[in-house]
Amino acid sequence: MSRVDVSGMLLRLICIIAVWTLSPVYAGADETSRPNIVLIMADDLGWGDVGFHGGKALTPNLDRLAKEGVELSQHYVAPVCSPTRTGLLTGRYWSRFGVTTPTNTLAIPYSTETLSSLLADAGYDTCLVGKWHLGSLPKWGPNHFGFQHSYGSLAGGVSPWSHGYKEGPYRPTWHRNQTLIEQQGHVTDLLTAEAIEWIGKREENPFFLYLPYTAVHLPLREPDSWLNRVPSGISDQVERHYLASIMHLDDAVGQVLDALADHQKIDRTIVVFTSDNGGSTAENNDLRYPDDGCPNGRLPGRNLPLRGQKGDVYEGGIRVPTVVWGPHFFVPRIESTPVQIVDWLPTLCHFADVDVDLKSNSSLDGSDLHDLLVEQKPLEPRVLYTAGPNWRSRAIRYGRWKLIQHKTSKMPTSELYDLESDPRETNNLAGTQGEILKQMQQRLIDVSSRDRESVVTIDRETGSRVEESKVAP
Numbered sequence: 001m002s003r004v005d006v007s008g009m010l011l012r013l014i015c016i017i018a019v020w021t022l023s024p025v026y027a028g029a030d031e032t033s034r035p036n037i038v039l040i041m042a043d044d045l046g047w048g049d050v051g052f053h054g055g056k057a058l059t060p061n062l063d064r065l066a067k068e069g070v071e072l073s074q075h076y077v078a079p080v081c082s083p084t085r086t087g088l089l090t091g092r093y094w095s096r097f098g099v100t101t102p103t104n105t106l107a108i109p110y111s112t113e114t115l116s117s118l119l120a121d122a123g124y125d126t127c128l129v130g131k132w133h134l135g136s137l138p139k140w141g142p143n144h145f146g147f148q149h150s151y152g153s154l155a156g157g158v159s160p161w162s163h164g165y166k167e168g169p170y171r172p173t174w175h176r177n178q179t180l181i182e183q184q185g186h187v188t189d190l191l192t193a194e195a196i197e198w199i200g201k202r203e204e205n206p207f208f209l210y211l212p213y214t215a216v217h218l219p220l221r222e223p224d225s226w227l228n229r230v231p232s233g234i235s236d237q238v239e240r241h242y243l244a245s246i247m248h249l250d251d252a253v254g255q256v257l258d259a260l261a262d263h264q265k266i267d268r269t270i271v272v273f274t275s276d277n278g279g280s281t282a283e284n285n286d287l288r289y290p291d292d293g294c295p296n297g298r299l300p301g302r303n304l305p306l307r308g309q310k311g312d313v314y315e316g317g318i319r320v321p322t323v324v325w326g327p328h329f330f331v332p333r334i335e336s337t338p339v340q341i342v343d344w345l346p347t348l349c350h351f352a353d354v355d356v357d358l359k360s361n362s363s364l365d366g367s368d369l370h371d372l373l374v375e376q377k378p379l380e381p382r383v384l385y386t387a388g389p390n391w392r393s394r395a396i397r398y399g400r401w402k403l404i405q406h407k408t409s410k411m412p413t414s415e416l417y418d419l420e421s422d423p424r425e426t427n428n429l430a431g432t433q434g435e436i437l438k439q440m441q442q443r444l445i446d447v448s449s450r451d452r453e454s455v456v457t458i459d460r461e462t463g464s465r466v467e468e469s470k471v472a473p
Helices: 003-022 060-068 081-090 115-121 187-200 237-262 341-351 370-375 434-450
Strands: 036-042 070-072 125-131 149-153 174-176 207-212 269-275 323-325 333-335 383-387 393-398 401-406 413-418 455-458 465-469
Touching: 036 081, 036 237, 036 341, 060 237, 060 269, 060 323, 081 115, 081 341, 115 125, 115 207, 115 341, 125 187, 149 187, 187 207, 187 237, 237 269, 269 341, 341 370, 383 434, 393 434, 401 434, 413 434
Parallel strands: 036 207, 036 269, 070 333, 125 149, 125 207
Antiparallel strands: 070 323, 149 174, 269 323, 383 393, 393 401, 401 413, 455 465
16 A cells, blocks of 8 residues: 555544544434433523523523523424423424313323334433423323323422412322322422432433423412522512522523533533423412412513513414523524424434434424534425414414414404514514415415324213324314
């Protein structure tokens, strides 16, 4: 072999090693290279509630994630909780399952492939700590959908100290692995402690930790240690507890990051932080929940400058603060490409080297964001679809355009916005952009045609699954 040939081979080898070393993503698919995944979801946290969007509460840990990670500045979810959780775990629009409102009965068929089941089948340790709300009895709980360990609320938000749901058959909801339990302590602290303990027990397998907190969902009553950190100039008691809850949540995120670092897991971990819907202005002391002495008054959920709130398909109800973080994976930046909660299943499966063929799997609605996040490659144009509670309002986003269609007693009414020039949705162009309106209405008809294709029918007396049916919307 000539000296020139040897030099050329060495040069190519050096280049290969350099590319592998400098690449933001670990190569290969063995247990030491596939990333751990921690997905943290806040509950009812509004666009303007976080420090990196100018919120009143100090959120240094979330601000750190935003500074060091990729902030997804147009990340969409459902207007309320159970639909968002359905979209996250299935990669499909929640309306495919007939889920558009908070759901206590079984939300998705047992046979559904979920993010957690796909990762578990691929050798990941899987855990849910927090709020499930896709079936509020143990027999419908997360252990049946790919989570090897589960803890928290089977139902929705709970009273912060007694951990009970609303009055009725689903009030006892605090559980560990299908067994209902009772504990003392504040809900945020209990969830954080469980998550940290579980992280500490991980060994060689990569893991998926889904950590959906109940903060800042009502009813709120924070410990004095957190209330004392709220500026004294804020006198309204509900607002004080609300800001304390945000700071408490932020500190919990910091504790989870510290645990990852303490156990030498952080360098190969991807962290996603998001919220399930926009901020709420509902009454805090809802006495359908166990009475924990929570202050009376409306929540001050802050979605400004966006229009609307929790429950709306306007931007303030469905566009939420979202960051994906992992210094070894991503170049820090603000990414303005519109993305949606259904994208995380194919995206995180790609990072985990789990094959999800989007071309052959026509049931999935999400797109793989891997190349957008890692290589900043643009996505192909696509429709993002949102079905609001009980289909009273539906919306689609396509490029710069957003269509909102409302049901009335006579005929649907339409709103059309150019979000690039009008992100606050103040100028309805439905009356002046007739051709674009027509195109958007057809896109809505097309994307919604598969709604209710995987509905679970429940016998409400026995609580058993009767059938999984295809029902026209």
